[in-house]
Amino acid sequence: MDSVAQVQAYFATDSVAVFVLPDQKWARRVSGVWGNELANRYPDRAxxxxxxxxxxxxxVSVRAPLNNKAGADELCRQFSGGGRKAAAGIDNLRAEYIDNFISAFQAKYS
Structure with a gap:
């Protein structure tokens, strides 16, 4: 968790933040915990x-804002993912679709 605390947002606004973790074992182990910690720390942000x-x-692991636990499932389904309204995911977002994902993510929660 000390390592992930050093990761800067790839994209961030007041309503959304996207973090791209490095391709390392520790990053795969902490991604869910990190997403939950971010949601608790910033309850108005997805x-x-x-x-x-x-x-x-x-x-991709998506957490809806704690103050608006909705829409994560709908967002992820646009990219062949799924999950719950408050937390959902995508197993394989192709690299060339990151910008499309960020645009849809921002549109969903802005």
Whole structure:
């Protein structure tokens, strides 16, 4: 967790933040915990944590704002993912779709 605390947001506004973790074992182990910690620390902001996967894309973990636990499932379904309204994910977001994901993420929670 000390290592992840050093990771800067890849993209952030008052309503959303996206973090891309390095391709390291520790990052895969802490991504869910980190997403939950961010949600608790910033309850008005939605969070997405991306980890590299074996397919060359990204595994994405999305947390809706704690003060508006809705829409994470709908957002992730747009990119062949799924989950619950408050927390959802995408198993394989291709790298070329990161900007599209961020645009949809921002539109959902802004």
């Amino acid at each position: 969070h997405a944590v991306l980890n590299r996967n074996r397919n060359g894309g990204f595994q």
